[in-house]
């Protein structure tokens with residue numbers, strides 16, 4: 322018997338059997354590559370590649386503690402979310418002008434084009450910029466012009482999600498919402514990100530209620546490092562439409578049942594989970610368990626420049642390490658579009674295209 326596939330060896334020896342397995346994996350990767358995909362959990366500041374960080378630092382006269390790309394890659398070894406966040410906020414300090422934000426966003430959208438990501442819902446962190454004296458017009462116009470250009474030149478649709486930094490207080494979140502009022506036409510939702518432990522969703526109930534009154538949709542990072550109670554708070558107090566990450570929901574059966582019953586989307590980020598020590602090994606990633614439980618999970622890159630890859634690399638890692646199947650790949654991709662903030666007719670167009678590839 323073949324020791325890996327647990328069946329009669331197909332031809333002469335175990336090497337050929339392994340070759341068959343490799344070929345199967347290859348076709349699954351090709352499938353993940355060619356399927357049109359939606360990305361719902363991507364921090365635009367987390368798509369700042371080391372090379373662009375160095376270029377912008379030079380262009381803007383910003384000092385960084387890195388001599389070169391190797392030094393940056395050496396520094397990107399994280400034991401937890403906070404280790405990463407410290408470098409993430411430092412990295413975004415090179416973003417100073419409207420052109421910088423345009424270049425950053427355009428580079429991400431070109432990756433989307435290469436990877437068949439045809440729709441994206443992009444987080445941005447205003448307080449990461451306003452705290453350093455960069456105003457709303459600078460980042461809104463820079464990001465916005467790249468999104469319009471991508472719609473026209475690349476055929477990629479997008480939505481913007483404005484995140485509140487949860488390590489800052491409610492007053493700062495309210496001031497951010499106030500500053501965003503002139504831009505509400507281009508913002509679809511608000512989100513909650515940054516250091517999760519010790520900063521529960523309930524602290525932001527009132528600002529999320531105000532965002533709802535303004536007609537904004539709501540999402541929140543919860544259950545990445547924080548306990549299941551934070552996921553409950555995000556659902557009950559912030560009235561979110563989606564949970565970002567949500568991994569630790571699996572610790573609470575009643576919560577899982579509720580998420581399944583409500584079909585609450587979980588925007589899951591495998592390589593982020595590995596690099597931030599939410600899981601020890603990719604082989605232990607719970608994405609297949611989530612699907613088996615009936616959870617509405619989809620795959621996303623989170624901060625691709627920091628975690629080793631974009632959308633397709635996240636699928637490849639799952640294919641290599643978890644035994645992800647063809648049906649599961651389709652399910653994850655379909656969940657992405659169904660969980661998006663696209664209009665129903667637009668969702669249906671994408672779903673029809675995907676189903677035609679079955």
Ligand code: ADE
Nearest residue numbers: 364514515516542623624
């Ligand atoms: N900001 C950028 N990436 C984040 C993550 N994975 N969790 C919380 N805040 C973030």
Ligand code: ZN
Nearest residue numbers: 364542565623
């Ligand atoms: Zn995130």
